[in-house]
Amino acid sequence: MSYKIQIRRGLKADLPALDEGELGLCTDTGELFIGTSEGNRQLGDHTEIHEVLSSKVDHEELLNQLKGLTNGLSNKVDAQYVVEQLENKADADHQHILEDILDVDLTISEPKNGDVLSFQNGTWKPSPMTTPPPGEGSSITSAVYMIELERWGITEGIPSKPYTNDNYYMADANVQGINQALNYAYNNGFTQVVLPRGQYAICYPRTIQMQSQLSFHLNQSVLKVIYDSDSKSPFDTRTGTDYYNFTGTSITFSNVTNAHLIGGTIIGCRADRSFVNSNERRQEHTYGVLLSRGTNHSSVKHCIVRDYMGDGISMDSRSPSELAEFNLNLSLNSIDNSTGELISSNNSLASGFISLRDYPSFQVTGFGYTRTTNILTKEVDVFFYREDNTYLQKRQMNRKIYTPISIPVGARKVRFVFRQETNPLKNMGITLRFGNPPHHNVIEHNEVFANHRGGITLGGSYNIIQHNVIRDNGFNTLDDKPLFNDPTRYGINQEDSYGDNCVIRHNLIYNTNHAILAGCYSIHIENNHIYNVSGIGINLYTLSFATVKGNYIYRCGTSAFGLMTTNLPGAHVHITDNSVHNTNINLNISNGYTLYVRGNTFVDIPMINMPANTVTDAFKENALKYTGHYLGNEPVLRIDKIENCTFVFNSNSLLQVRLITTSISGSVFNSIGLYLDTRNSNTVEGEISIHDCTFNNSRIDNHIFGGKKRAVNVTDSVFQNSRLYVGNINTPHENPLLTVDNSKFLINTITTLINNDINNEDGYGIIKIRNSNIEIANANFNPLITNAFTRRTFEFHMKNCNLRYTGEGPLNLVYYSRPTSMRKFVSANNHFLNINLPVEDPDLFIGYDPETHSTNKPSSGYYMLSQIIKNAKPEVGNYIGWVCIHEGYASQNFWTANTSYSIGTLVTSNNNVYECTVSGVTGTLSPSHTSGSYIDGTVTWKYKGSSALFEPFGLIGSN
Numbered sequence: 001m002s003y004k005i006q007i008r009r010g011l012k013a014d015l016p017a018l019d020e021g022e023l024g025l026c027t028d029t030g031e032l033f034i035g036t037s038e039g040n041r042q043l044g045d046h047t048e049i050h051e052v053l054s055s056k057v058d059h060e061e062l063l064n065q066l067k068g069l070t071n072g073l074s075n076k077v078d079a080q081y082v083v084e085q086l087e088n089k090a091d092a093d094h095q096h097i098l099e100d101i102l103d104v105d106l107t108i109s110e111p112k113n114g115d116v117l118s119f120q121n122g123t124w125k126p127s128p129m130t131t132p133p134p135g136e137g138s139s140i141t142s143a144v145y146m147i148e149l150e151r152w153g154i155t156e157g158i159p160s161k162p163y164t165n166d167n168y169y170m171a172d173a174n175v176q177g178i179n180q181a182l183n184y185a186y187n188n189g190f191t192q193v194v195l196p197r198g199q200y201a202i203c204y205p206r207t208i209q210m211q212s213q214l215s216f217h218l219n220q221s222v223l224k225v226i227y228d229s230d231s232k233s234p235f236d237t238r239t240g241t242d243y244y245n246f247t248g249t250s251i252t253f254s255n256v257t258n259a260h261l262i263g264g265t266i267i268g269c270r271a272d273r274s275f276v277n278s279n280e281r282r283q284e285h286t287y288g289v290l291l292s293r294g295t296n297h298s299s300v301k302h303c304i305v306r307d308y309m310g311d312g313i314s315m316d317s318r319s320p321s322e323l324a325e326f327n328l329n330l331s332l333n334s335i336d337n338s339t340g341e342l343i344s345s346n347n348s349l350a351s352g353f354i355s356l357r358d359y360p361s362f363q364v365t366g367f368g369y370t371r372t373t374n375i376l377t378k379e380v381d382v383f384f385y386r387e388d389n390t391y392l393q394k395r396q397m398n399r400k401i402y403t404p405i406s407i408p409v410g411a412r413k414v415r416f417v418f419r420q421e422t423n424p425l426k427n428m429g430i431t432l433r434f435g436n437p438p439h440h441n442v443i444e445h446n447e448v449f450a451n452h453r454g455g456i457t458l459g460g461s462y463n464i465i466q467h468n469v470i471r472d473n474g475f476n477t478l479d480d481k482p483l484f485n486d487p488t489r490y491g492i493n494q495e496d497s498y499g500d501n502c503v504i505r506h507n508l509i510y511n512t513n514h515a516i517l518a519g520c521y522s523i524h525i526e527n528n529h530i531y532n533v534s535g536i537g538i539n540l541y542t543l544s545f546a547t548v549k550g551n552y553i554y555r556c557g558t559s560a561f562g563l564m565t566t567n568l569p570g571a572h573v574h575i576t577d578n579s580v581h582n583t584n585i586n587l588n589i590s591n592g593y594t595l596y597v598r599g600n601t602f603v604d605i606p607m608i609n610m611p612a613n614t615v616t617d618a619f620k621e622n623a624l625k626y627t628g629h630y631l632g633n634e635p636v637l638r639i640d641k642i643e644n645c646t647f648v649f650n651s652n653s654l655l656q657v658r659l660i661t662t663s664i665s666g667s668v669f670n671s672i673g674l675y676l677d678t679r680n681s682n683t684v685e686g687e688i689s690i691h692d693c694t695f696n697n698s699r700i701d702n703h704i705f706g707g708k709k710r711a712v713n714v715t716d717s718v719f720q721n722s723r724l725y726v727g728n729i730n731t732p733h734e735n736p737l738l739t740v741d742n743s744k745f746l747i748n749t750i751t752t753l754i755n756n757d758i759n760n761e762d763g764y765g766i767i768k769i770r771n772s773n774i775e776i777a778n779a780n781f782n783p784l785i786t787n788a789f790t791r792r793t794f795e796f797h798m799k800n801c802n803l804r805y806t807g808e809g810p811l812n813l814v815y816y817s818r819p820t821s822m823r824k825f826v827s828a829n830n831h832f833l834n835i836n837l838p839v840e841d842p843d844l845f846i847g848y849d850p851e852t853h854s855t856n857k858p859s860s861g862y863y864m865l866s867q868i869i870k871n872a873k874p875e876v877g878n879y880i881g882w883v884c885i886h887e888g889y890a891s892q893n894f895w896t897a898n899t900s901y902s903i904g905t906l907v908t909s910n911n912n913v914y915e916c917t918v919s920g921v922t923g924t925l926s927p928s929h930t931s932g933s934y935i936d937g938t939v940t941w942k943y944k945g946s947s948a949l950f951e952p953f954g955l956i957g958s959n
Contacts, residue, residue, distance in 0.1 A: 007023040007024065007025055008022065008023065008024045009024070009025040009026075009027050010026070010144070011026065011027065011028050012026040012028055014144060015033065015040065017035070017039065018033060018034065018035025018040050019035045020036055020037055021034065022034065022035040023035075023043075024040070143189070143190050143191040143192055144190065144191075144192045144194060145181070145184075145185040145188075145190040145192065145193050145194070146196065147177075147178070147181040147193060147194065147195050147196060148181075149196060152177035152178070152180050152181045153173050153174075153176070153177045154174050154181075154200065155170050155174060155200070155201075156198040156199060156200060157198075157199060157200075157201070158199045158200070158222070158226070159201060159226065161226075161272065162231070163226050163227075165234045168203050168226065168234050169234070170201060171201035171203035172202075172203055172206055172235060174200050174201060174202055175203070175206045175207070175208055176206065178195070178208050179208060179209050181193060182208075182209065182210070182211050182214065182216060183211065185211070185214060186211040186212070186213070186214050190214065191213060191214060191215065192214070192215045193214060193216050194217045194219050195217065195218050195219050195264070196219065196221070197219045197221050198221055198222075199221065199222040199224065200221060200222065200223050200224070201224060202224065202225055202226075203226050203227070203233065203235065203248075204225065204227070204235065204247060204248025204286070205235060205247070205248040206235070206248070207250060207252040208223075208250060208251040208252065209252055209254065210252065210254075210259040210261065210298070211256060211259060212256040212257045212258060212259055213257065213258050213259070214258075214259055214260075215259075215260040215262060216259075216260065216261050216262065217262045217263055217264075218261070218263050218264020218265075218266075218303070219263060219264065220263060220264060220265075221264045221265070222265040222266075222267065223251075223265070223266050224266075224267040225248075225250060225267065225269045225272070226272065227246075227269035227272040227273065228243065228274075229243055229244040229272070229273045229274045229275070229277070229280060230243060230274055230276060231243060232246075233246055242277070242279075244275075244277060244279075244280040244283055245283060245285075247283070247285040247309075248286060249287040249288075249289075249290045250266055250268065250308075251288065251289045251290070252290045252292065253289075253290065253291040253292065253295040253298050253438075253441075254290075254292050254293045254295065255292075255293040255295060255320045255435070256295050257295075257296050257297055257298065258298060259295070260298060260299045260300075261289060261299070261300045261301070262302055262303070263301075263303065264303055264304070265303070265305075265306075266288045266289065266304070266305045266306070266312075267306055267307050268288055268306065268307040268308030268309065268312075269286055269307065269308070269309065270286075270307040270308060270309055270450065270451070270452050271307045271450075271479075273309075273481070275481060275482055278482075281452075281483065281484060281485050282485050282486075283309045284309055284310045284452065284453045284484060284486075285309065285310055286309040286310055287308055287310045287311055287313075288305040288308045288311070288312045288313055288314075288451075289303075289305060289312070289313045289314070290314045290315075290316070291313075291315040291316070291438045291460075292315075292316050292318050292438065293319060293320045293435075293438075294318075294320040294435045294436050294437065294438060294439075295315075295438045296436075296439045296440050296441065297440045297441065298441045298442075299441060299443065299444065300313055300442075300443045300444075300446060301442070301443070301444050301445050301446065302445045302446065303447075304446070304447045304448075304449075305446060305447075305448045305451075306447075306448070306449050306450045306451065307450050308451045308452065310451070310452070310453050310454070310457075311451055311453060311456060311457045311473075312446075312449075312451045312454075312455055312456060312473070313446065313448060313455070313456045313457070314456070314457035314459075315443070315456075315457060315458055315459045315460050315463055315497070316438070316457070316459045316460070316496075316497055317365070317433075317437040317459040317460055317497040317498050317499060318433075318437060318438075319362075319363070319433035319434055319435045319436055319437050320359065320435035321359065321433075321434040321435055322431055322433050322434070323354075323357070323431065323432040323433075324367055324431040324432075325367070326354070326432075327352075328351040328352065328354075328416070328428060329351060329352030330349045330351055330352075330418075330424040330425075330426070330428075331349065331350055331352075331424055332345060332346065332348075332349060332424055333345050333348070333349070334350055334417055335350055335383050335415060335417050338393070339391060340383055340385065340390075340391025340392075340393070340395075340415075341391075346422070347419070347420055347421075347422060348417055348418060348419050348420070348421060349417070349421040349422070349423075349424060350415060350416070350417050350418075351415050351416040351417075351418075352415065353385065353389055353413045353414075353415060354414050354415070354416070354432070355412065355413055356407055356412055356414060356434075357434040359407070359434040359435040360406065360407055360435075361404040361405055361406050361407055361434075361435070362404070362405055362407065362432050362433060362434045362435070362436075363401070363402060363403065363404055363405065363432070363433045363436060363437070364380055364399070364401050364405070364430050364431075364432060365401060365402055365430065365432075365433050365498060366401075366429060366498065366520075367429045367430060367431050370429045371519065371520040371542055372401075372520060372542055372568055373401055373428060373429045373430050374426065374427060374428050374429040374430075375401065375418055375421075375428055375430070376418075376420050376421060377419055377420055377569070378400060378401050378569065379398045379399060379400050379401070379419070380417065380418060381395065381396070381397045381399070381416065381417035381418075382395060382396045382397075382399055382405055382414055382415075382416060383414060383415045383417070384407070384408050384411035384413070384414055385411065385412065385413040385414065385415065386410060386411070386412055386413070387412040389413065392408060392410055392411055394408040401430075401521075402461070402498055402500050402520070402521045403500060404436055437459065437460040437461060437498075438459060438460035438461075438463060439461045439462045439463065440462045440463065441460070441463045441464070442463070442464045442465075442466070443456060443464070443465045443466075443468065444464070444465075444466045444467045444468065445468065446469070447470075448468060448469070448470045448471075449469070449470070449471045449472045449473060449478075450472050450473070450479075451473045451474070452473075452474065452484050453473070453474055453484045453486075453488070453489055454473050454474055454488075454489055454491065454492075454493045454512075455470040455473040455491045455492060455493075455509075456470060456491070456492045456493070457492075457493050457494070457496075457497065458493065458494040458497065458499065458502055458504070458518070459494065459497030459498065459499055460497070460499045460502070461499045461500040462499075462500070462501050462502065463499065463502045463503070464502070464503045464504075464505070465492060465503070465504045465507060466504075466505045466506045467506045467507065468507045468508070469507075469508045470491040470492065470507055470508065470509045470512075471491075471508070471509070471510050471511050471512070472511040472512070473489065473491060473511075474489025474490065474512050474513050475489070475511045475512050475513070477511070487514075487535065488513075488514075489512060489513035489514065490512060490513065490514045490515065490516065490517050491507075491510075491512045491514070491515045491530075491533075492504055492507070492509070492515070492516045492518075493516075493517045494517055494518050494520075494523075495517055495519065497519070498519065498520040498521060498542075499520070499521065500522050501521075501522050501523075501524070502518075502523055502524070503523075503525075503526070504523070504524070504525045504526070505524070505525070505526040505527050506526075506527050507528045507529070508528070508529045509528060509529070509530045509531075509533070510529075510530070510532045510533065511532055511533070512533050512534075513534050513535045514533060514535040514536045514537075514539055515528075515530040515533045515536070515537045515538060515553075515556070516528070516530070516537070516538045516539065517536075517541070518538070518541075518543070518546065519540075520542040520543060520544075520568075521543065521544050522544050522545040522546065523540070523543065523545075523546045523547075524547045524549075525538055525548045525549070525551065526547070526548075526551070527549070527550040527551060528551045528552075529552045530551060530553045530554070530556070531552075532555050533555075533556050533557065534556075534557040534558075535556065535557055535558045536556060536558050536559050536560075536562040537551075537559070537560040537561060537583065538551065538553070538560070538561050538562070539561075539562035539563075539564065540561075540562065540564065540573060541563070541564030541565060541566070542564070542566060542568065543566055543568065543571055543593075544568045544570070545571070545572055546573045547573075547574045547576070548573065548575045548576070548578065549574070549575075549576050549577050549578065550576075550577050551579075552578070552579045552581075553578060553579070553580045553581065553583060554580075554581045554582060554583070555581065555582045555583055556583040556584075559583065559584045559585055559586040559587075560578075560580045560583040560584070561575060561585055561587055562586065563587050563593055566592040566593050567592070568592075570594075571592055571593045571594070572593060572594040572595070572596065573594070573595055573596065574598075575587075575595070575596065575597045575598075575600065576597075576598045576599050576600065577598075577599045577600065578601070579600070579601045580600065580601070580602050580603065580605065581603040581604060582603070582605075584605065584606055584607040584608075584609075585608045585609065586607065587608075587609060587610055587611060588610065588611055588612075588638065593611075594613075594616045594617060595610065595611060595617045596617070597610070597617075597618065597619045597620070597622060598618060598619075598620045598621050598622065599620075599622065600622045600623070601625065602623065602624045603625045603626075603627065604625070604626055604627055604630040604632065605635060606632040606633060606635055606636070607635065607636050607637070608624075608636075608637045608638065608639060609638045610638055610640065611640075612640055613640065614640045614641040614662060614663060617641065618641070618643070619639045619641060619642050619643065619645065620643040620644055620645070621643070621644045621645065622645045622646075623645065623646045623648070624637075624645065624646065624647045624648070625646075625648045625649075626648065626649040626650065626655050627650050628650055628651055630655070634656050634657065634675075635655075635657045635658065636657075636658045637657060637659050637660065638660040638661075638679065639659070639660070639661055640661055640662050640663065640679070641661070641662065641663045642661060642663065642664045642667055643666055643667070644665070644666040644667060645666075645668075646667065646670075647667065647668070647669045647670065647672045648668075648669075648670040648671070648672070649670065649671040649672055650671075652671065652697070653671065654672065654673040654698065654699060655671060655672060655673065656673040656675055657673065657674060657675065658675045658677060659674050659675065659676055659677070660678060661677075661678070661688060662678060662686075662687070662688055662689070663688070663689050663690075664688075664690045664691070664693055665690075665691045665692055666691075666692050667694075668694045668696070669693065669694070669695045669696065669698040669722075670697065670698065671696070671697045671698060672695075672698045672699075673698065673701060674698065674699065674700050674701060675703060676688055676700065676701060676702050676703075676710070676712055677707075677710070678710060681704075681707035681708055681710060682706065682707045682708070683707075683708065684708055685708045685709050685710065685711075686708065686709075686710040686711070687710070687713070688702075688710065688711070688712045688713070689713050689715075690712065690713070690715070690717060691714075691715050691717070692715075692716045693714070693718075694717065694718045694720070695718065695719045695720065696720045696721065697720070697721050697722060697749075698722040699722060699724075699725055700712065700714070700722070700723075700724055700725065701726075701727065702725070702726050702727070702736045702737070702738045703725065703727035703728070703736065703757070704727065704728045704729070704731045704734050704736050704763065705727075705728075705729045705730065705731060706730065706731055707731065707734070708734055709734040709735050709736060709737070710736055711736075711738075711739070712736075712737070712738045712739070713739045713741070714738070714739065714740040714741065714743060715740075715741045715742055715743070716741075716742050716743060717740070717743045717744075718743065718744050719740075719743065719744070719745045719746065720746045721746070721749045721750045722745075722750075723752065723753055724740065724753065724755070724767055725738075725755045725757070726738050726756050726757075726758070726765030726766065726767055726794070727756065727757040727758060727765065728757075728758045728759070728764070728765055728793075729757070729758075729759055730759065730760065731760075731763050732760050732762035732763050732903065732904075733762050733763060733903055734763050735763060735764055735766060736763075736765045736766070737765075737766045737767075738766070738767045739767075739768040739769075739770070740767075740770070740772060741770050741771055741772070742770075742771045742772060743769075743772045743773075744772065744773050744774075744775075745772065745773070745774040746775050746777075747774070747775065747776045747777060747778055747781055748776075748777035748778050749778060750778070750781070751778065751780050751781050751782065752781070752782070752783060752784065752785070752786045752817075753774075753784055753785070754784060754786070755785075755786050756785075756786075756787060756788050756793065756794045756821075757788050758788050758790055758793035758794060759788070759790050760790065760793070761790065761791060761793055762902070762904065763793075764792065764793045764794060764795060764823055765793065765794050766796075766797070767796055767797070768796075768797040768798075769797070769798050769801055770797075770798070770799045770800055770801065771799070771801065772801050772802075773801070773802045773804075774801060774802070774803045774804070775804050775806055776803070776804070776805045776806065776807075776811060776835075777807060778807075779807050782811075782812075782814045783813075783814035783815060783817045784813060784814065785815060785816040785817065785822075786816075786817045787816055787817050787818040787821035788818075788821055789818070789821065790821060791820050791821060792821070792822070792823050793821055793823070794821055794822055794823060795822070795823045795825075795826070796815075796816075796824075796825050796826065797849075797850075798826065798827050798828070798830055799826070799827075799828040799829060801830045801831070802831045802833070803830065803831070803832045803833070804833040804834060804835070805833070805834040805835050806834075807834075810834050810835055810836045811834065811835050812838075813832075813835050813836065813837055813838060814838055819844060822844050824844055824845075824846055825841070825845050825846065826846045826847075826848075826850060827845070827846070827847055828846075828847065828849040828853075829849070847872075848872035852870060853869065853870045853871070853872035854869050854870075854871070854872055854881075855871070855873050856892075857882055857890075857892065857950050857952075858882065858890040858948070859890055859891060859892040859893070860890055860906070861890050862888070862890070862945075862948070863884040863887065863888065863889075863948045864884065865884055865885070865886070865887045866884060867883070867884045868882070868884075868953075869881050869950075874956055875956065876956050877955075877956065878955075878956055879952035879953060879954050879955055879956065880953060880954030880955075880956065881952070881954065882950040882952050882953065883950065883951055883953045884948055884949070884950055885949050885950065885951050886946070886947070886949035887946070887948060888913065888945055888946040888947050888948035888949070889906065889913040889945050889946070889947060889948055890947075890950070891906045891907065891908045891913050891947065892908070893906060893907050893908065894907065894908050894909070895907040895914070895922070895926045895927065896922070897922055897923065897924045897926070898922060898923075898924070898937075899921065899922050900919075900920070900921050901916045901919060901920070901921075901922065901939050902916065902919045903916055903918070903919050904916060907941075908947050909926045909927050909928065910927075910928040911946060911947045912927075912930065912943065912944075912946055912947055913944045913946070913947050914927050914934075914941035914942060914943060914944060915941070915942045915944045916939055916940070916941060916942075917933065917940045917941070917942045918935075918938075918939060918940035919939065920938025920939040921937050921938050922936050922939050923936050923937035927941045927943075929941075929943055930943055
């Protein structure tokens with residue numbers, strides 16, 4: 001049998017303090033050191049060592065160096081013996097086998113291949129280690145173990161299909177050998193294990209088991225699963241021919257601490273699968289790396305994980321020990337804090353005694369897929385007892401589900417109290433998890449791709465997924481394999497798990513159906529780059545709290561963000577400082593969340609759909625930008641409350657945006673045509689308020705088409721070359737109203753300020769400008785109003801305004817383009833500077849405010865008792881005005897028999913006011929009902945209210 005003599009060798013960075021007389025070779029630099037009483041001493045530089053290794057050794061020089069060092073050698077080595085051995089055997093070209101050495105101790109064990117010799121007490125003895133384990137009493141400090149392939153039965157090379165049974169046996173032996181090597185390193189105090197660089201076959205169902213306190217360096221090696229969908233593996237003990245359902249996990253972290261997988265490629269079975277059977281595409285239960293059963297403070301880093309049917313890397317929510325489907329023995333009681341005894345209660349349930357398991361802590365979690373439990377408050381009170389049920393006088397109150405509950409010393413049992421619960425037969429839907437789920441683990445700097453269902457599964461608490469490339473998962477453009485049959489194909493998925501305070505950050509995710517699905521209990525999703533996903537970028541569900549911050553999201557087919565049902569009280573989501581491009585944003589399915597959307601930039605967004613909530617939800621300080629490359633349809637934005645936002649179209653033309661809202665404040669609009677609407681405009685009259693906004697080269701359009709009338713009220717705003725529109729198409733009896741108060745208009749490019757697009761007299765529009773300043777710099781400005789063609793379809797009211805032309809010479813102002821389209825033009829208390837006014841049309845022009853003045857007794861509107869309407873044309877012998885002496889609706893149109901009436905007409909009859917809701921011809925009996933409707937001939941009258949009564953007051957004398 002052949003043997004060889006070896007000295008300590010390794011990287012220079014790992015060189016330990018050598019024993020006196022011990023040699024150490026640096027394999028990366030070629031330097032040779034020997035241990036002395038004063039530390040390591042180099043024997044020549046690396047150039048000289050390379051020369052020694054490539055030619056005959058200079059015996060005399062080497063012997064002189066060794067003789068100078070032998071004086072300090074300890075009793076561990078016979079220095080003269082070493083000199084003699086080197087003098088006889090130091091030829092670099094000369095090789096010896098172990099049989100050449102006659103003084104080897106063979107009494108302890110028979111030497112094996114891979115053994116090395118160590119000199120102990122004057123005798124050479126075989127040793128079964130390439131790198132001896134570090135430990136007390138040893139001078140060796142290296143903690144790195146290089147796996148000895150031959151020793152552990154590990155074979156390099158990946159066979160080609162079709163695979164034979166021998167191929168599978170070899171792959172299974174590789175997994176066993178790696179496990180034995182890891183176990184050996186763990187038991188002997190190593191902290192790092194290195195797999196010699198190469199390619200290795202592995203197979204199912206055996207898994208590589210990671211060990212605590214141990215880093216496993218794959219050293220750029222490739223581990224590949226060999227698999228055949230159409231032939232039975234020798235390790236598949238199942239019956240039947242569905243060979244494609246034979247599954248496994250390649251590497252498992254199970255209840256380990258401080259274990260780390262580093263630097264290799266792990267390839268699953270997907271590439272080997274044929275998918276001849278159409279059901280094979282449903283398979284999702286093979287995994288690359290799994291962190292489970294309480295694994296903590298561990299990591300997977302710098303790896304490539306690909307081609308698994310489930311997920312490349314997975315963290316689940318399993319604990320080392322779990323108690324499920326147990327009887328709580330609930331009763332309508334509470335527990336006395338001082339005695340631990342049951343006390344009667346009418347609003348809480350107490351459990352029976354529940355035995356604890358031997359772990360330092362446990363959690364109360366959901367059962368099965370009911371991750372949130374059925375506990376109303378999502379909290380429990382916990383009371384601790386000894387084995388004999390005596391109270392330990394230890395309790396923990398208001399413990400939130402999914403958070404660790406520490407078990408006091410001596411506690412062997414617990415009882416729970418569920419507050420605000422009254423049904424002893426209720427199934428609380430809980431599982432007790434002892435030892436906690438995976439926590440404080442990190443998955444970083446990996447590339448995870450080409451997996452059938454998804455990239456990374458997230459579970460447990462305080463875990464981090466960061467700096468990974470997660471691509472082409474649940475995506476079949478890289479090959480011809482079929483897609484996974486379910487739409488739950490994600491880059492990162494927490495669908496079937498739970499966890500508290502996990503972090504997903506700095507990842508690149510693309511080419512998948514959905515990028516991130518994060519669920520129970522809380523999550524932080526930050527600074528990820530997500531693009532080209534066919535579904536949802538970031539989807540949230542069953543959450544108490546989530547932050548979504550600083551992410552770049554580009555082209556998601558369905559939506560950049562999604563919200564599913566929370567199922568948790570007080571749930572809230574913060575979406576801040578993200579950049580979202582070419583993607584819809586549908587957050588309307590909120591089901592219980594308070595939503596905070598702030599500081600985001602939305603570029604070329606076709607749709608934003610926020611929840612219908614103006615009390616708690618916020619949409620603040622966001623920038624919506626539309627570029628010249630936007631090719632989508634008219635953007636539709638459903639945002640009930642908008643604060644301090646910017647809407648910009650980078651063009652000199654206008655982009656029409658349909659904005660469905662109730663309130664806008666502090667916002668800026670550049671080159672935006674606002675088509676305003678409310679959510680329920682088809683059935684309910686609407687109102688929209690706009691305050692402290694700036695409109696540059698923009699337009700406000702209050703347009704009705706088949707809906708109810710809407711009032712838009714603008715206050716304290718600035719209009720720079722921006723116009724006001726009202727419209728009504730085919731919607732009789734619904735009158736759009738646009739009012740602007742306390743605002744400023746600056747006109748230097750546009751030639752008209754007001755437009756209307758109305759095609760029926762019974763749905764006329766109204767625009768009112770009050771208490772505002774209008775500055776006109778454009779000499780080509782005219783007319784003030786550009787009318788539609790339809791007769792009598794528009795009213796304009798201007799009150800207490802200042803109009804000034806800033807150009808040279810007076811501007812000859814034209815009020816309107818088509819007099820026939822005007823119903824009335826009201827101008828009250830306005831001041832015109834450097835402007836020549838047109839001739840007033842007596843049939844249209846009203847020079848007073850009809851809301852406060854009249855030339856006759858009021859005939860429309862609702863009036864309160866003692867409300868005064870002044871006489872617009874007072875004169876001697878007439879009255880100052882009219883005072884309301886009976887509250888109600890004003891109408892001077894009295895009912896008459898055998899008369900035709902149209903819809904919307906108001907009449908007075910028997911001191912009541914009625915509205916015509918069905919047109920026709922009246923009969924002979926006037927309406928007198930005081931509720932509901934009444935048919936009069938072919939006319940239907942709806943009771944509107946009592947009639948207002950007026951009396952004149954303030955006779956104007958001659959003096």
